[in-house]
């Protein structure tokens with residue numbers, strides 16, 4: 001039998017993931033060639049600085065200064081985009097590669113969350129692959145699981161812990177009792193968090209990934225702007241203490257769920273039962289869960305970032321191409337993807353954790369309970385804390401006129417009803433500051 005021609009890669013971006021890819025191909029090249037029936041070779045590379053010292057030997061490879069030139073070069077079959085960013089060189093070069101009829105493999109969630117539909121359309125038009133396993137949860141093979149293994153199911157919910165930095169911070173806060181700012185500063189000093197942590201702690205990164213998961217699970221167009229985002233900055237040690245007593249863990253949870261009013265997609269700090277599998281996913285780990293009507297609950301956990309895990313996912317996408325497997329990027333042809341996730345958070349239904357700073361005055365708690373009852377919100381528990389609180393503005397607990405933390409758990413209720421009740425409770429003047437509200441996810 002005639003040996004197949006090698007698959008020629010153009011690799012743009014030689015940072016964490018790009019170097020991991022070159023290392024993996026060097027270590028496992030022969031085994032991969034045996035498994036997929038053809039050799040995979042790197043023909044051209046590109047990064048910002050040619051002079052930068054790199055771990056891999058690039059002397060045999062053709063260097064390109066411009067990723068878009070590499071993308072369209074006749075000497076490559078697959079363009080591997082490992083630059084990052086939703087605009088600029090990444091968008092330009094991926095578009096150039098697809099337009100030139102090259103397959104594309106990318107780890108870039110920001111690019112796909114913002115421009116996925118138009119890039120998918122271009123890939124389909126040119127009959128090439130646009131593969132992105134590494135873009136969601138690093139080394140965890142969740143894209144293939146949804147794209148291949150669970151295709152026979154109707155999926156009701158996909159959710160997970162998708163950002164290692166915020167999970168590391170929440171884990172430290174829970175274990176050590178430190179406030180957010182202190183743990184963030186420590187994470188920054190150790191290199192676990194960026195100098196500008198917005199992307200991680202405000203939910204943007206998890207939102208990018210969730211928009212791709214929602215597209216694969218529910219056939220909706222990936223649309224980052226349609227994801228409801230809340231970050232972890234407002235979570236306090238008092239919330240962790242209350243969660244511990246009530247049997248919950250607090251995680252930055254990304255959830256896309258089929259509801260009667262459409263697909264709801266949100267990233268927010270969420271209370272989950274301590275007994276659930278996700279509650280034990282600590283530190284920088286990621287975990288993704290999928291509920292299929294025939295498969296049942298599928299859980300995948302592992303490293304969500306890092307050179308080697310991410311390279312593992314990039315290579316799995318390259319191997320698919322080497323084996324001749326080319327599918328529409330978001331499973332359905334892009335013209336058949338439904339409009340973006342549609343359900344509004346005001347219609348969200350579930351249990352809630354509420355923490356209020358209630359002035360110690362006769363009738364205050366009764367007045368709050370009345371406001372809840374007016375909105376038909378039933379309370380599962382109300383706990384008034386007499387401990388010395390760590391929140392600014394609290395006086396001596398137990399003194400008339402001072403504020404005391406009150407923690408409430410609601411039964412299943414609509415979010416708009418709860419928000420209306422909290423607005424009135426604030427207006428009534430019985431509470432100090434803004435109420436804390438955290439959704440509870442039944443897992």
Ligand SMILES: NC(=O)c1ccc[n+]([C@@H]2O[C@H](COP(=O)([O-])OP(=O)(O)OC[C@H]3O[C@@H](n4cnc5c(N)ncnc54)[C@H](OP(=O)(O)O)[C@@H]3O)[C@@H](O)[C@H]2O)c1
Pocket residue numbers: 012013014015016017018046047048049050052065066067081082083084085089107108109110134135138304305306307310
């Ligand atoms: N790091 C992870 O664990 C991880 C996990 C999953 C997904 N991802 C995704 O993978 C992608 C790459 O991430 P990374 O962590 O590897 O980034 P990185 O370490 O910052 O590397 C980025 C690379 O892109 C190159 N680059 C930047 N601007 C360029 C330009 N205008 N032209 C050519 N090359 C340019 C840089 O060149 P120089 O080396 O010369 O500066 C560098 O080699 C991102 O989309 C990221 O979201 C990363």
